[in-house]
Amino acid sequence: MLKIGSHVSFSDKGLLTAANEAVSYGSSSFMIYTGAPQNTRRKPIEDLYINEGKEVMKQSGIDEIVVHAPYIVNLGSYKEDTFELAVRFLQEEIRRTDKIGVRNIVLHPGAYTDKDAEYGIARIAEGLNEVLEGTKDTNVNIALETMAGKGTEIGRSFEEIASIIDKVRDNDRLTVCMDTCHMHDAGYDLTNDLDGVLQRFDQIVGLNRVAVVHVNDSKNPLGAAKDRHAPIGAGWLGHETIKNIVHHEALVGRPFILETPWIGKDSKSQRPMYEAEIALLRGNAMERFGDSFFDHVERLHHFFGKEEIDARTYVLGTWDVLKSDAKAKKADPREPMDRLYDLVAEHKVLPDLSEEAINQRITGWFAGKSLLVEA
Known part of the structure; x- marks a missing residue:
């Protein structure tokens, strides 16, 4: 069965809230942040209703979910306080992820800000070495996300992802999260050359490292380096391209996670299209x-x-x-x-x-x- 779901809320009753929301969309996988993605405030692990959430998952046939690290983590920063905060907090998130029973935590690699890409790649690898060294007692992998290339972010090319991995000592615990919007915005032509893009990734990084795929359409044309997600079919990639991706033989078995925007006339009526997007992509509408x-x-x-x-x-x-x-x-x-x-x-x-x-x-x-x- 195609493992497909969406980003869901982790508020209120933690994993129980998330699992119930995912089931309401017809999900067979889902992704959570263990707290607000914009800050480091986190509830105690015992307040996350983990056992109750896992029971809902079991009853619904969901056996694999994903955690996403917060956006504030920047291992590419040259500022010591920002770098140290990123290392310490990512270690804490990995321990929380391990206690929830999740294998992969998705991470935006980082941004080099006032330095350059070479510095950013080396700094991120330095941080990952420290993070992995401090979490040897866990079973959690760090899934580096492919990025769109906006600003000074690293991970905008397969070569940058590979360079980070090559500089990390214990890189068996490094996986990759492909993001369809990001790859498109970074200039990879998923519509006209999907096989070629995946072959290139395999040659440079290795498809065996792909652990998660974020499934998003894009509001921008190929190579725009903007990173603005669109509902499936309402962007430059289109439904057919996304469907070809989630059913591609080279990506079989991975969890596909929707992060498409909520839509509606005003904030009170906005709703995600997750239920329809999941059913249409899975083929059980x-x-x-x-x-x-x-x-x-x-x-x-x-x-x-x-x-x-x-x-x-x-x-x-x-x-x-x-x-x-x-x-x-x-x-x-x-x-x-x-x-x-x-x-x-x-x-x-x-x-x-x-x-x-x-x-x-x-x-x-x-x-x-x-x-x-x-x-």
């Missing part, structure tokens, strides 16, 4: 949503066909306008899914459905007419 879902998607195909709207042309054209025409963006800053929802609502195509339900069906429309044939 009929089981999850029933016949009516496909009837609604067919109505969208009919409506958008009459309007002469092609999904990929419309999505990419909208992003082009938003990126290149400041006046147009100021006049109408809505992103593709927002505009499509407004069209459906204005023309009362699916008048009895909620905003969330309509957006789920637009997500289904992104999957193309082959979805209707499969149904």
Whole structure:
């Protein structure tokens, strides 16, 4: 079974809260932060409802989850206090991850800020050596995440990831988290050369090190180095590319984790498309949503066909306008899914459905007419 899920909340009752949320999306894996990703405040391990959460996971057939280290950890910093905080706190997070029973903790490698890439790579390796040395009593691997290349972050190329690994002594505990948006934004053409990209990764780093895959579409064109995630199908990668990735034979068995943005007209009504994205990528949307879902998607195909709207042309054209025409963006800053929802609502195509339900069906429309044939 395809291991696929999303980032879920770890607040309130810790792992129990996270597991129940993941199950509500139809997940077979999920990812957590053990506290807020922006700070170092953490609850005691005994307050995380670990046994209760594991019981929900067992009942739902979820046997592998992932932890993500907080964003504030920067092993690439030349500032001693920032570097030491990163080392100490990452060691603590690894111990917490081990107690939860998770094998991989995903880490943004770090940024070199006022130095240079060579310095950043060496500094990150120095930090990882210290972190791994201090956590030998755990079974946790550190999964270095492929990055988009914004600012001075390291990990924007396979060569940088490999260079870090090569400089770490105990590198058997280093794995990799591929991020589809980041790789696309870093210039790797997953749409037209997926096999080639994976072969190149295998030659430089080794596909055997891939432990996790973050599954995100991108709001930016190939090589933009921006790192802005989009819902599946609503970005430059598109549903077909993402589907090819999660079903690629070279990545079989890895957990695929969605970090796609929540969408909606305002903050109170915003919802993730995780449930629909997971079902569509796994191929069990009929089981999850029933016949009516496909009837609604067919109505969208009919409506958008009459309007002469092609999904990929419309999505990419909208992003082009938003990126290149400041006046147009100021006049109408809505992103593709927002505009499509407004069209459906204005023309009362699916008048009895909620905003969330309509957006789920637009997500289904992104999957193309082959979805209707499969149904």
